[in-house]
Amino acid sequence: xxxxxxxxxxxxxxxxxxxxxxxxxxxxxxxxxxxxxxxxxxxxxxxxxxxxxxxxxxxxxxxxxxxxxxxxxxxxxxxxxxxxxxxxxxxxxxxxxxxxxxxxxxxxxxxxxxxxxxxxxxxxxxxxxxxxxxxxxxxxxxxxxxxxxxxxxxxxxxxxxxxxxxxxxxxxxxxxxxxxxxxxxxxxxxxxxxxxxxxxxxxxxxxxxxxxxxxxxxxxxxxxxxxxxxxxxxxxxxxxxxxxxxxxxxxxxxxxxxxxxxxxxxxxxxxxxxxxxxxxxxxxxxxxxxxxxxxxxxxxxxxxxxxxxxxxxxxxxxxxxxxxxxxxxxxxxxxxxxxxxxxxxxxxxxxxxxxxxxxxxxxxxxxxxxxxxxxxxxxxxxxxxxxxxxxxxxxxxxxxxxxxxxxxxxxxxxxxxxxxxxxxxxxxxxxxxxxxxxxxxxxxxxxxxxxxxxxxxxxxxxxxxxxxxxxxxxxxxxxxxxxxxxxxxxxxxxxxxxxxxxxxxxxxxxxxxxxxxxxxxxxxxxxxxxxxxxxxxxxxxxxxxxxxxxxxxxxxxxxxxxxxxxxxxxxx
Amino acid sequence: xxxxxxxxxxxxxxxxxxxxxxxxxxxxxxxxxxxxxxxxxxxxxxxxxxxxxxxxxxxxxxxxxxxxxxxxxxxxxxxxxxxxxxxxxxxxxxxxxxxxxxxxxxxxxxxxxxxxxxxxxxxxxxxxxxxxxxxxxxxxxxxxxxxxxxxxxxxxxxxxxxxxxxxxxx
Numbered sequence: 008x009x010x011x012x013x014x015x016x017x018x019x020x021x022x023x024x025x026x027x028x029x030x031x032x033x034x035x036x037x038x039x040x041x042x043x044x045x046x047x048x049x050x051x052x053x054x055x056x057x058x059x060x061x062x063x064x065x066x067x068x069x070x071x072x073x074x075x076x077x078x079x080x081x082x083x084x085x086x087x088x089x090x091x092x093x094x095x096x097x098x099x100x101x102x103x104x105x106x107x108x109x110x111x112x113x114x115x116x117x118x119x120x121x122x123x124x125x126x127x128x129x130x131x132x133x134x135x136x137x138x139x140x141x142x143x144x145x146x147x148x149x150x151x152x153x154x155x156x157x158x159x160x161x162x163x164x165x166x167x168x169x170x171x172x173x174x175x176x177x178x179x180x181x182x183x184x185x186x187x188x189x190x191x192x193x194x195x196x197x198x199x200x201x202x203x204x205x206x207x208x209x210x211x212x213x214x215x216x217x218x219x220x221x222x223x224x225x226x227x228x229x230x231x232x233x234x235x236x237x238x239x240x241x242x243x244x245x246x247x248x249x250x251x252x253x254x255x256x257x258x259x260x261x262x263x264x265x266x267x268x269x270x271x272x273x274x275x276x277x278x279x280x281x282x283x284x285x286x287x288x289x290x291x292x293x294x295x296x297x298x299x300x301x302x303x304x305x306x307x308x309x310x311x312x313x314x315x316x317x318x319x320x321x322x323x324x325x326x327x328x329x330x331x332x333x334x335x336x337x338x339x340x341x342x343x344x345x346x347x348x349x350x351x352x353x354x355x356x357x358x359x360x361x362x363x364x365x366x367x368x369x370x371x372x373x374x375x376x377x378x379x380x381x382x383x384x385x386x387x388x389x390x391x392x393x394x395x396x397x398x399x400x401x402x403x404x405x406x407x408x409x410x411x412x413x414x415x416x417x418x419x420x421x422x423x424x425x426x427x428x429x430x431x432x433x434x435x436x437x438x439x440x441x442x443x444x445x446x447x448x449x450x451x452x453x454x455x456x457x458x459x460x461x462x463x464x465x466x467x468x469x470x471x472x473x474x475x476x477x478x479x480x481x482x483x484x485x486x487x488x489x490x491x492x493x494x495x496x497x498x499x500x501x502x503x504x505x506x507x508x509x510x511x512x513x514x515x516x517x518x519x520x521x522x523x524x525x526x527x528x529x530x531x532x533x534x535x536x537x538x539x540x541x542x543x544x545x546x547x548x549x550x551x552x553x554x555x556x557x558x559x560x561x562x563x564x565x566x567x568x569x570x571x572x573x574x575x576x577x578x579x
Numbered sequence: 580x581x582x583x584x585x586x587x588x589x590x591x592x593x594x595x596x597x598x599x600x601x602x603x604x605x606x607x608x609x610x611x612x613x614x615x616x617x618x619x620x621x622x623x624x625x626x627x628x629x630x631x632x633x634x635x636x637x638x639x640x641x642x643x644x645x646x647x648x649x650x651x652x653x654x655x656x657x658x659x660x661x662x663x664x665x666x667x668x669x670x671x672x673x674x675x676x677x678x679x680x681x682x683x684x685x686x687x688x689x690x691x692x693x694x695x696x697x698x699x700x701x702x703x704x705x706x707x708x709x710x711x712x713x714x715x716x717x718x719x720x721x722x723x724x725x726x727x728x729x730x731x732x733x734x735x736x737x738x739x740x741x742x743x744x745x746x747x748x749x
Contacts, residue, residue, distance in 0.1 A: 135646070156646060190589075190649040
């Protein structure tokens with residue numbers, strides 16, 4: 008029996024509750040208005056962002072801090088177009104996200120109505136899948152499918168577009184089914200014969216490297232990864248998205264490889280005879296020039312997405328499957344081998360790796376009189392927090408420094424924009440992460456350029472009482488752009504200077520209801536960090552005025568070979 | 580460039596063709612020919628794609644990733660059953676009609692329209708058959724030409740079927 012007061016909007020909220028959603032991030036508007044009314048009566052919390060891009064990154068931060076599906080609401084037209092960046096960001100970094108957008112009424116679609124955009128057409132290019140709901144009766148099944156698609160196989164963003172009349176239509180709710188996905192059958196278990204062959208190849212190798220990325224974090228496969236590395240005695244490199252998948256303090260950890268990678272990590276891959284690639288996609292920031300990348304290495308490639316295997320580099324042993332179940336199967340086989348005898352010692356390989364680590368460490372020089380080096384600030388932040396924090400970052404120099412100088416020990420503790428490189432990600436992602444993990448310190452390590460792109464979400468943090476910490480590493484520039492201009496454009500600085508005086512960051516922070524601090528001298532760093540950590544009822548922004556001349560090294564110029572790693576500007 | 584023929588079964592839903600073509604253009608796969616139509620199965624459509632793709636394995640995997648794609652098969656070009664429909668209008672003075680009509684008969688092309696100085700034919704067959712016919716009529720002058728795009732299906736038997744003479748016909 009139909010209840011005339013139960014509409015598509017009620018069905019939507021009921022469906023979200025059925026999926027276990029506890030919070031949605033969003034901005035209301037005309038077309039999605041009907042969905043905002045039953046939200047008042049729902050146990051689901053709504054976090055009112057100040058821009059849809061911010062709402063989207065909050066939902067991503069929430070998802071990346073928990074592994075659960077993040078949910079974002081936006082209205083039609085500009086609301087939906089403002090979501091494009093978070094959608095593509097989530098697609099590139101395989102983050103489970105469901106976007107609910109309002110759309111103009113069904114009869115107005117295609118008429119260039121007020122606030123109309125072809126949202127599903129736009130989303131086609133930046134989601135895993137998308138839906139235009141044509142009948143309110145479809146809502147339970149579509150929402151269930153959307154969550155299933157977002158969170159299984161290779162996770163990703165799914166968009167569901169709701170014409171306003173569908174939200175207003177009388178309907179009823181019923182328990183959803185997954186009968187509508189005849190073509191979607193992600194493979195979980197790796198093929199046993201391939202797993203066996205992979206283990207034989209690992210056992211026989213003399214210079215193996217585990218090349219580990221975000222897929223391990225999404226699969227929750229850290230215990231299995233550590234077990235495999237130890238049982239097979241294989242060193243591990245963690246990509247930007249894989250930081251935290253393997254503890255940095257572990258004797259087998261080499262750190263991050265690639266364009267700005269640790270020398271030992273990048274060079275280990277170049278000289279390896281075997282790459283065991285788990286949940287990675289041979290991204291150009293890791294491989295550099297593909298033709299000269301790891302020329303002597305055979306490749307075992309484990310990925311839940313078959314299209315990643317062989318896309319960039321041919322795999323000698325391809326294994327399609329969930330990282331956790333494949334790693335568990337590999338551990339089981341390696342453990343059997345250990346009954347027969349100890350793991351290969353590979354003494355020469357480990358001696359070589361130690362030598363590279365000792366001769367080419369990450370380094371910087373902090374003059375006690377200043378200026379502050381970003382690396383010093385991050386090391387102090389790590390020391391004072393004991394590493395006990397969730398770290399988010401934007402994109403650029405500060406991101407690379409955070410990735411290197413924070414020591415990651417746990418998965419889900421590093422939240423950044425890897426594939427798309429979205430500036431402005433840090434602050435809203437931190438808001439989302441803090442909602443997900445309210446008892447933990449969430450610290451956004453941001454740059455001044457990034458901060459200015461989405462800083463207004465600190466208003467959200469204040470009004471919604473979500474206290475985060477933000478360090479704005481201020482070098483008065485789009486630092487990475489300027490680094491390239493200094494290195495590759497004869498030092499001609501074009502449109503990358505931001506100036507260090509405007510805005511006044513502590514005042515801006517105060518205006519948004521936060522505590523604002525500024526440090527300009529190394530001696531002030533510890534005091535400011537301790538003060539920030541002592542404030543729990545409000546967000547805190549520390550402006551850290553850093554050395555604008557500092558550059559990120561090591562570096563392999565774009566398109567260059569990973570055989571030629573510059574440790575400083577003199578090497579370029 | 581090598582052509583590959585793919586037989587793709589998809590859900591018959593709005594926007595599925597757009598998803599397939601958007602993916603191809605996003606990832607730089609060049610579609611040579613595309614034909615879509617219903618199948619004998621309710622809710623299923625068949626897409627025949629002919630693509631210039633050196634990376635056909637990658638294309639097949641990317642097609643599979645589309646949620647509405649159910650099955651992707653690459654057809655062996657030499658052995659698959661392939662056909663295409665073409666309509667072609669050719670310049671033809673009344674005096675040339677007999678000669679041109681004879682050529683059309685040899686190819687099994689059917690006249691579908693006649694004006695004082697043109698003839699339009701409809702012809703179906705393999706791409707080679709259509710190409711041969713075009714070679715014959717090109718000298719008359721082609722006024723207009725439309726092709727349906729190639730459709731293809733897998734051959735059921737290993738060997739091409741041959742007709743066996745019936746006993747009654749001696």
